[in-house]
Amino acid sequence: MPLAFHHLAIQCADLDRCEHFYREVLGLAVLKRWPREGGGDRSVWLAMGDGEHAGFLALERAEEQPEPHAWRDGRPGLHLVALRIGPAERRGWEDRLEAAGVQVVHRTRWTIYFHDPEGNRIGLTHHPHDL
Structure with a gap:
């Protein structure tokens, strides 16, 4: 089987705000919610593409705030x-x-x-x- 996109996970300090953005602004549909102990969501999976082999975007609850960075900051890692x-x-x-x-x-x-x-x-x- 050739390699293909499966999913991308983004850790979110404000999971509710990120879910709203990806659902309401970009129009991605919820595939599944994963509860966390004590209530609320630990993760929300959003559909990316159509069909049997479509991937998904996993929004994961993070415990820390993100570090601000410039559009092109020259640091290694995920860029886009x-x-x-x-x-x-x-x-x-x-x-x-x-x-x-x-x-x-x-x-x-x-x-x-x-x-x-x-x-x-x-x-x-x-x-x-x-x-």
Whole structure:
């Protein structure tokens, strides 16, 4: 079996706020909730893609606040989560992000870049297809 995307996990100091962002702003649907001892969620899994082999995004509760960092900080590690959009959807996504108060921090010919509530870099891309 060839390697393929299974899931990505992001640790969130404010799990509720991150879930709201990924569900309400980006439109990802909840697949499963994992409870934590004492109440609330330990983790929320959100659908990424369609079909039997689609992956998911796991939002995991963290105990510490995230460290702020610049768009390109030169540090090693995860730099970006890029999600695929169609070229014709770009304007609609730009409008949706603006309406949600999400600041676009960079644009290229194919990609819109912004941060989630905890500072993780997110991109919406239609590479290699032009508008």
